[in-house]
Amino acid sequence: MKIKLIKLFLRLAISLSFLSAVADRFGMWPAEISVWGNWQNFVDYSAVINPWMPA
Numbered sequence: 001m002k003i004k005l006i007k008l009f010l011r012l013a014i015s016l017s018f019l020s021a022v023a024d025r026f027g028m029w030p031a032e033i034s035v036w037g038n039w040q041n042f043v044d045y046s047a048v049i050n051p052w053m054p055a
Helices: 002-025 039-049
Strands: none
Touching: none
16 A cells, blocks of 8 residues: 555656646746746757757
8 A cells, every 4th residue: 555655646746747847838837936937938949959850
């Protein structure tokens, strides 16, 4: 039973971290804690680090 709870907690933690990153890219977090701020900043940076596949 303990192992199942640990697995459930880890899965929830990982899924929430991925959802948090997606929310940041879409600009859903406040500006004080946001890294990207909005989708366009993310797309622009992705184009810079990946020039052979433009956005």
